[in-house]
Amino acid sequence: MLVAPVSLRQRLYRILFDQSTRCGRRVEALCGFFALFSVVIIFVESAIDSHYHLTFDQWHTFVYLELLITAVFTAEYFLRVLCWPQPAKYVFSFWGIIDLITVLPMYVLWLWPEISVNYVFAWRALRTIRILRVLKLLRYMSSLRVFWLAIVRARHQLMVFYFLIAIVMVVFGSLMYGIEGPENGFVTLGASVYWAVVTATTVGYGDIAPHTGVGRFVASLLILIGYSVIAIPTGLITTHMSNEYQNRRSTRVCPKCRHTGHEKNANYCSTCGTPLPEGK
Amino acid sequence: MLVAPVSLRQRLYRILFDQSTRCGRRVEALCGFFALFSVVIIFVESAIDSHYHLTFDQWHTFVYLELLITAVFTAEYFLRVLCWPQPAKYVFSFWGIIDLITVLPMYVLWLWPEISVNYVFAWRALRTIRILRVLKLLRYMSSLRVFWLAIVRARHQLMVFYFLIAIVMVVFGSLMYGIEGPENGFVTLGASVYWAVVTATTVGYGDIAPHTGVGRFVASLLILIGYSVIAIPTGLITTHMSNEYQNRRSTRVCPKCRHTGHEKNANYCSTCGTPLPEGK
Amino acid sequence: MLVAPVSLRQRLYRILFDQSTRCGRRVEALCGFFALFSVVIIFVESAIDSHYHLTFDQWHTFVYLELLITAVFTAEYFLRVLCWPQPAKYVFSFWGIIDLITVLPMYVLWLWPEISVNYVFAWRALRTIRILRVLKLLRYMSSLRVFWLAIVRARHQLMVFYFLIAIVMVVFGSLMYGIEGPENGFVTLGASVYWAVVTATTVGYGDIAPHTGVGRFVASLLILIGYSVIAIPTGLITTHMSNEYQNRRSTRVCPKCRHTGHEKNANYCSTCGTPLPEGK
């Protein structure tokens, strides 16, 4: 008797979420469309809100739309939980958490409607959470795997360089804190380090900027030094990524030991010495 | 009887627009010169306009000049339509549309002269359209083909990364909207995403900038992360472009050891010493 | 009789600072933790100081914490001096100087407590010195050696390019000083060169910006030219660094065809199929 629901679950999974069937791809596309639609709606809502200060208890269009979208995504969430081969694995995965979190705001407002009236910040925070639905779109970008692999491969070097950048920023930030001081906008050490990051990455807002001669000289030094250091993580990711692409491109397999990833102009397998077949 | 005009058309095309004859190149150069001249005139006109607010019904020098230029380009357009082997193909091509659009503003003003008096915006929009004549100069840059091919080859990867950038911008923009809020300039979600683009690309105008501690910390994160992601499309285009150049350089293969990538003027294979076949 | 203290010193060194023993690594980790802790404390202190203007003679929490940290680091310094195989070499090394300098501020304040009351600048300067403890963390980043080697190898080229950048900055800075002049913010030649650095590196604070037409044209030129020159040191470091990594990767040579650059785990030459010698 217990076989039936399991097979129903399997059948549902194959119909709704299996990417190898046409129906599964359609459901996926529909979910993606809804996520995009929902994000656009929230952008429009925020633009109108800045003029007319919408609240939750006025039953305007955006509340109705949001209720509809929340209903759809709640249904999607429960269907996924029900149909997934290992529900627990889905619930605690990145996608499971995103799917759950972006559905909650409306329920929070439903339980405590006074939030939207009293606390402008909470209202804004809930909107921020709702907009995380945009992350659902990442599901459709399987080609980002190469990018992600490049980051994973370069993670040790990246950590070392981000750590080095952090130290350089702290040193230069505190130098400027000592030289320029609060009267020129370098109020705290934190603000000075923020200035150092904004400067060395060449963002340069100009909200905090050196005014004394010595300060400007140190800032010029930081710009020229920091500039060279900050570009390194970018270079690391790009190099690792192009390596990933090249490894993937050479698809020749050694006929004897099945080794892959040969150099483009290799004639012999580098693992067992067997001549490699001609080809791409 | 109908043969005559066709052959006249062919003869006109060969004289005016065929790049393999000296006369055709001269006509092309003249059109380019006129386009450049016209753009310079519009720049001067706009500089003077900002002081004396020119309108169309005062018959000043710039109106006369523009009438002359419009006449020249109208003649060019009709000649091209008449002479082109397949007129329809020209009319609906990129160049055909540019040639037509940049000629229209004067006729619009001639039919509805009140536009230039009543609507400053329309007046400015027409000037913007006229300045698109600068695009005609792209005709002379055949070497951009390599650049264009590189973009076409990298289009899938470029789309994936621009899409990823868009998602990162939306997530960080809405985070800052939640953290900083309208009181610090992050008025709408759209403005916050604009801030994220301006920040992650290191433009950093400073018209919108974080003021709270948490906001500055998130901004620093965005700068360091976004920085690495945003440089990737640039790297992709550069890599593909240098590949295009290399592919163009040499496609000769050593007949003995199958080594490729020989220097352009190499006579012998640099790996095994076999004479290389003649060729590109 | 003199053998005893020497062997005690050796034993202490082995226990406390020898990285090959577990105890040595633990002491090192503890020192690193204290350095990090101390830096965090100073950040918090500076944030609170910007509201309540702390001074040294009010015996608040931060003074007690700083006394504790100073005591720990003083002990560390003396232990290192006592235990090091060649104490003089340690004292005059980079680490020795950093360890000493970051310990001094509290003693200075203890001897001349009036400094913290009368001179806000000195108070700030001492805090800046204390924060240099963050440099102690560089001890744990042995992988930076590759980065450092790359800089050392490229030092001649780097110097040439930084010198070229300096000349370009001076020329453009003085040009803008001549064109824009003090009325547009280019007050002195120094400020103009500072503007040139901030502009060519694309930081662009906007505190000094051209306002005349000619000035804006020269600024655009500087941006496009300087941009290409300033990126070169970054490119040099990255190239040398990737070379260092590759050199490290493999120095094996094929005994038959002298091909180099084999993959790390290759057993056979990829060009001629000869077995490769064992080795790094």
Next chain:
Amino acid sequence: MLVAPVSLRQRLYRILFDQSTRCGRRVEALCGFFALFSVVIIFVESAIDSHYHLTFDQWHTFVYLELLITAVFTAEYFLRVLCWPQPAKYVFSFWGIIDLITVLPMYVLWLWPEISVNYVFAWRALRTIRILRVLKLLRYMSSLRVFWLAIVRARHQLMVFYFLIAIVMVVFGSLMYGIEGPENGFVTLGASVYWAVVTATTVGYGDIAPHTGVGRFVASLLILIGYSVIAIPTGLITTHMSNEYQNRRSTRVCPKCRHTGHEKNANYCSTCGTPLPEGK
């Protein structure tokens, strides 16, 4: 009889300017030192001038110093003209013009001293000319030849890309002029193109910035597109420069046809097929 002065000239040239003799190198170093000294003096002068408005007819320290420096450089110029093997070639070379121009300001002030009193601009322009002495220091940077060769080799591609950048800037500048208009700072087409350059190169002063929603969207597009295009000239120069370095590094010469510039792992001369000697 006429042989004597010629041989005197030759002897003087060998003593003063021949880089292969120790004396020649010393004179060169002295000239370089004077150029650097003079530039430092002008920086100090401009810093003091911004407080006390120095003029030429008050005989202060800087006038005396400048007279001394002018005398030295005048002597240098005449000696070079006298001693150079082909004086005309020197006079009309880059260095000859720089040497002459940077000497003139003091003579101009001596002939028309009223300039420094009446025209602040002329006074500043003369200072700008004097500071061009910094260009004399380029004489000592022979290693810049590789950089210069790279630019010369890439000049066609560079021109194409700078031309493309110019067109993109004009199109986006005029678009923003049409969208934002004078009320948001986009006063003239020239100012709009200046904004486009400042934005696409990620300088982003913030003196002109979009304020409307559409304008911000177009600006974001320009940033992302322009960013990829503007980095290309930098990439071109870097690639050509690293090629120059590599060509220079492989110093093996074909024993038969004297061809150089072989690939690093080449076994046979690519021009005549002769086996190449082992070696770097």
